[in-house]
Amino acid sequence: MLPKTPKPALWRFIKNSAKTLFVLEAVCFAASYGLYYRMNTDQDFRRYINEKYPYALEYYYKIGEIVGDSKVREVDANYWATTAEQFKKE
Template identity: 85%
Template structure:
């Protein structure tokens, strides 16, 4: 019977690193999908993102235009401008 030789420490490190990387990728994918889902379903959240992280909303709109929902940017702009107009009118009264 052949004697067992221990695996080099490098292989254990590579194996552990691969597992960690896989888990990290899965967590990042889940977080990015959750963010996309919330942006896709909640217009007020998109407004918050627009006020604080406009570059992220621009990427969201670009992805939407590539995938096919090209009018969401215009819909949001119309809704937010009408909200601002209502706020200004109520402020004057």
């Protein structure tokens, strides 16, 4: 029978790094999907993103226009203009 030899330390490092990278990638994917889902369903959240991170909302609109015939940009602009007018009247 052949004697067992320990695996090199480099192999263990690569294996552990791959596991860590896989978990990190899964967490990042889940977080990005959650952010996309919230932006896709919550108009007030899109307004918050527009105020704090307008470049992120611009990317969201561009992706929507590339993937499908999305009119979200126009709908949001009309809604925000309407609500701004209502606050000015009060």
